[in-house]
Amino acid sequence: MTAEPGWTPDQPIVSVKGVRKSFGDNEVLKGVGFDVMKGEVICIIGPSGSGKSTLIRCINGLNEIDEGSIKVEGQEVHDPALDKLALRRKVGMVFQQYNLFPHKTALENVMMAPVLVLKQPKAEVEARARKLMAKVRLEGKEHQYPGELSGGQQQRVAIARSLAMNPDVMLFDEVTAALDPETVKEVLVTIKDLAAEGMTCLLVTHEMGFAREVADHIYFTDRGVIVEHGPPETFFTEARDPRTREFLSQIL
Amino acid sequence: MDAVAEYFRELAEIAPRWNFIWMYDERQQGKILSGLWMTVQLSVACVAFSVVIGLVGAWMQGARSRIVRAIVQAYIQFFRNTPPFVQLLFFYFALGQFTPTHSPDGWLEVPIISNVGWAIISLSFFAGAFNVEIFRAGIEAVPESTQEAAESLGFTRLQIYLYVVLPLAFRVCLPSLNNNLVNLVKTTTQAFAIAVPELLYQSVSIWNDYPSAQYPTMLLLFVIYILLVAVLVFGMTKWEHAMRIPGYGR
Numbered sequence: 001m002t003a004e005p006g007w008t009p010d011q012p013i014v015s016v017k018g019v020r021k022s023f024g025d026n027e028v029l030k031g032v033g034f035d036v037m038k039g040e041v042i043c044i045i046g047p048s049g050s051g052k053s054t055l056i057r058c059i060n061g062l063n064e065i066d067e068g069s070i071k072v073e074g075q076e077v078h079d080p081a082l083d084k085l086a087l088r089r090k091v092g093m094v095f096q097q098y099n100l101f102p103h104k105t106a107l108e109n110v111m112m113a114p115v116l117v118l119k120q121p122k123a124e125v126e127a128r129a130r131k132l133m134a135k136v137r138l139e140g141k142e143h144q145y146p147g148e149l150s151g152g153q154q155q156r157v158a159i160a161r162s163l164a165m166n167p168d169v170m171l172f173d174e175v176t177a178a179l180d181p182e183t184v185k186e187v188l189v190t191i192k193d194l195a196a197e198g199m200t201c202l203l204v205t206h207e208m209g210f211a212r213e214v215a216d217h218i219y220f221t222d223r224g225v226i227v228e229h230g231p232p233e234t235f236f237t238e239a240r241d242p243r244t245r246e247f248l249s250q251i252l
Numbered sequence: 253m254d255a256v257a258e259y260f261r262e263l264a265e266i267a268p269r270w271n272f273i274w275m276y277d278e279r280q281q282g283k284i285l286s287g288l289w290m291t292v293q294l295s296v297a298c299v300a301f302s303v304v305i306g307l308v309g310a311w312m313q314g315a316r317s318r319i320v321r322a323i324v325q326a327y328i329q330f331f332r333n334t335p336p337f338v339q340l341l342f343f344y345f346a347l348g349q350f351t352p353t354h355s356p357d358g359w360l361e362v363p364i365i366s367n368v369g370w371a372i373i374s375l376s377f378f379a380g381a382f383n384v385e386i387f388r389a390g391i392e393a394v395p396e397s398t399q400e401a402a403e404s405l406g407f408t409r410l411q412i413y414l415y416v417v418l419p420l421a422f423r424v425c426l427p428s429l430n431n432n433l434v435n436l437v438k439t440t441t442q443a444f445a446i447a448v449p450e451l452l453y454q455s456v457s458i459w460n461d462y463p464s465a466q467y468p469t470m471l472l473l474f475v476i477y478i479l480l481v482a483v484l485v486f487g488m489t490k491w492e493h494a495m496r497i498p499g500y501g502r
Contacts, residue, residue, distance in 0.1 A: 060404055093404040103497050113407070146499070
């Protein structure tokens, strides 16, 4: 896994500048920019349709951007010459709907990418996958199929599956939005553990309590722009923009 | 066994329209068996090739190139919208003209592709056109989001197709694939027209020699095809059960 020459860990690990993105006539991102340093936890909040998910999907190249630049470890994500595989080894992604492979057991889900994509030896991958299953507190569920697991358990398998690729950055796209309230916590605890270990995390979330507790920096987006941002200590109490205030008053 | 053969020999004398000749005449029995064997071989080859054609075609339908997609579409339209019987005749008589020949003994010119070869090619392409559509329907049933997850893990397009889309699509389309393959097995009888010595061909040759054996041989044809299809359906159902995923799709 090589970073772009010239990139050093004291520079932003993810750097987003002036990103614009339209779906047809609908411009969902209208010039968004921010930097994430290694080990930081960033939460992106905002009303539905404000472009949060699109933004995060652009970072690992699932959506193309129309304008601007996104760099991961100094490498331009939307460079047509980019080796997408190299990017995706650096950036892990967890989705709202878990998106596990339903025909594979939990353990196989975790093992698949390292074996197929990284061509690592199976035995080695399996040992690591079992450790990851334990890390997300799913020991004993290795041989269950996704359909036999609860939403929270499936989401934790999805996190383990992403971690198996040893990413430098993890993207979480509203990962608790589809879960029952009781299982939300088990997923958040897993993410919190990751953050505590120093994993760089970008989360799109509606869990304000969680954002407050875990985030180093919070960005509030509305209608395709970043309206306001700040560390959680001040963000929730000293929001200046009326849109942020209105949103927070509805949600808190 | 002799008693059974004796019974049918006597029956043929009492009821001249019910000459179950292959029950006592070894030569006719041999024809039935060799015809059956040819039908089984034809069926297995056509099933295998048509499934491969279906898989490749469905993969090509997802290609970025518009030309590739148009070619697949043209192929499907042609083979689906014209009678398989006419296709078979066209392949054998028209295309057969242009295929190179070889001469194993220095005298006879033998075409490289035999009539059996043409039957397999023609019927496989015919059933393959339907298989492409069947697999496509299965592929469309695989959620985009599942493929995106694989994409975000660094899978290539081929890996996504082979390890995620196909295994899931296959489960969805097994019932309709089953239907098409049953049809295919029955359609192998049309190879009769280009003198492939399959079951129908041999049966007709029996009742041309022995008109008294016509009705019994027709009955036999029904029974054999029912059994052949039953074996296929049994296998497919077993497969469907074996592929069932705990907790999925119910």
